[in-house]
Amino acid sequence: MSLTIPDARRNASPYLYGREAASVARVLEAGQYGHTDLTAEFERRIAAHLGVPDAVAVSSGTAALHSALLATGIGLGDEVIVPSLTFCATVQAIRAVGAAPRFIDVDRATLCITPELVMEAATEDTAAVLPVLFGGRAVDLNSLREDLTERGIVVIEDAAHAFGSHRGPHHVGADDTALTCFSFGPVKNLTCGQGGAVIPRTPEEAATVRRLRMLGVTQSQSERAEATSYQVEGFGLRYQLSSVNAAIGLTQLDHFDTTVRSRRHLWRAYSDALGELEGATLVDVDLDRTVPHLCQVRVPYRDHVFAHLRARNIGVGFHYPPNHLQPAFARWTRDLPATERVSREILSLPFHQHLAEADVHRVVTALGHALKAAGGR
Template sequence: MSPTTSPGIARNARPYLYGGEEAALAEALHAGQYNHGELTEEFEQRVAAFLGVPETVAVASGTAAIHVALLAAGVGPGHEVVVPSFTFCATVQAILATGARPRFVEVNPGTGCVESDEVLAALTPQTRAILPVLYGGRPVDLTETRPALDEDGVTIVEDAAHAFGSRQGTRRVGATGVLTCFSFGPVKNLTCGLGGMIVPRTPLEADTCRRLRGLGIVESAAHRAESTTYTVDGFGMRVQMSPLNAAIGLVQLRHLGETKTRRRELWRAYAAALDGIDGLALVDADVERTLPPMFAVRVFDGRRDQVFRTLRQHGIGVGVHYPPNHTQPAFSEWHRPLPVTEHLGQEIMTLPFHQNLTPADATHVACELDRALNGAER
């Protein structure tokens, strides 16, 4: 690592704080409300206003968001959920948590995202939901599948863990009329430390999600405080978002414009610095519409692992997002031949990407990557 390079380049990703998070967290700690509370509800309302939707439902993590959303969509034992194998394992674990089965499908290797023809070809009589993954924050438009899905009673549940702040056409992801799940984990575009959010389609679906996240209890926390009893009318989990996490998220949300500017600037700096380097291709994030949480490339000719090791040895925090799930031991029961995804899984590599880095850092990483690939001095 050169002495002028940010030490943050050794990290593939890291949280970025704007300075007000500690004070907000301390205030929430002193307020003494650590379960679901007023700050959680304020965060829900602020996110809903940002997205342009009537309401949102905050939960403990992005994984919990997918789990709750699938249950709210009626997914359960005996059902199949169409999902790309190319995603973090949490997506698949959420499906299994409902008792349903994953039906793995291919993605476009140039984007990392599933497309309509793959979705339609994968439908079976047992299909209850489609779970597109918005890889790298890129919107996934499955509009042309909607008539067939609606006819069969199949719900689209978006795994938009990467995509908070991205747009699909004139609308933000989360406001396009499908059941959408966000993650606010440590290294996302907006962090709560840990947290997630569901964008329901109807008031009834919102109510269902709230009961599922809160142990199946019908009454609100405020109502229960004034009552001698409460009603449990079905299954539920304890996956509410704490006000402590919401306090961090409220600060982060105020700075999302700056987040967008800086992340797009870094993405474009990488794209410019990598232009013309032989042996790799960029995964297209559609950065004009996307608030990118990562920068992914494909390394060709079976050289990914060698390049990965070389860069790590030189203090460059590259990563692999993600190994295909259909080849994992835990999911072997649902294995299908997916040659495109398998090949992509052998090529994919993510470069250090977070707001502690500068365009100069991107240039440095590009030079090291070029040397690892081609032995060139840039």
């Protein structure tokens, strides 16, 4: 039985299928809460779903980004090209390795970066590009493959929004030109309660991330239990995914086809309902290839519309304040006109699987009233 969430009062909400609690209870009864064979099973299932050789589960999407940057040797003195329009976790992972963010603009229609914007921003210090698959939409940098390879620039994808989405015929993550980082946080398309994964390009990268997530120790938990010592091979952090979180993720994977259908159906319902509403432009997600994580519109008078809807118990949200304007990242600020413009326009509508079509129509009707009220203020 799924959680009961009041219609459109929340912008996002976890969706459980009813077996997650029993799965967690079995882990608790077994008394093995840490990183166990269940975590390895989750990794195998993720890899099989994506059609890739391996997946390395970690404790969060931020941990995945941090681990991927460390695994590729990005560090002090390096520059990482990243869109300003993303959650601050993306940038904090760059700062965590001592690298500098090189903020770039986004395409106003998709809220994603483009190959042209990447090449315009690249400098001799650029060591990595970190595209954000905003709302679940895949970013395609394949046209830059040769140029990036010649410059020694690695691509690390922030696919926190994009588990299940496709780039061409393949799942996001099934591209050996990029390390891909997923988040399995509470409101993601696939949730572990909290968690993430790195999809490595090579067995060597997989081994490096596995060592990093276990404090630099190479022996597994079962191997350490049978020995009187262990070896620390290098720097590491405690980034393992627990068996409790893996149990939730495995149950979610069992129902992921339903998740895909539900989220696409909900997005289409919004698209149809918004079709005749003047003043609100739906941000396209390329639905045939995307499992949407957000449903966003660009509107005039955004702050007034936001306040109007919130006052009426409509759980609209805002994704995201531009990072190049944040005090913590002021040192790397640049003129990014498209990002600054869309950041004043975008509004995230309630989007989670507890919503019914009647809720969608209620949200869109309220949005129409809000636009009229804001325009006539």
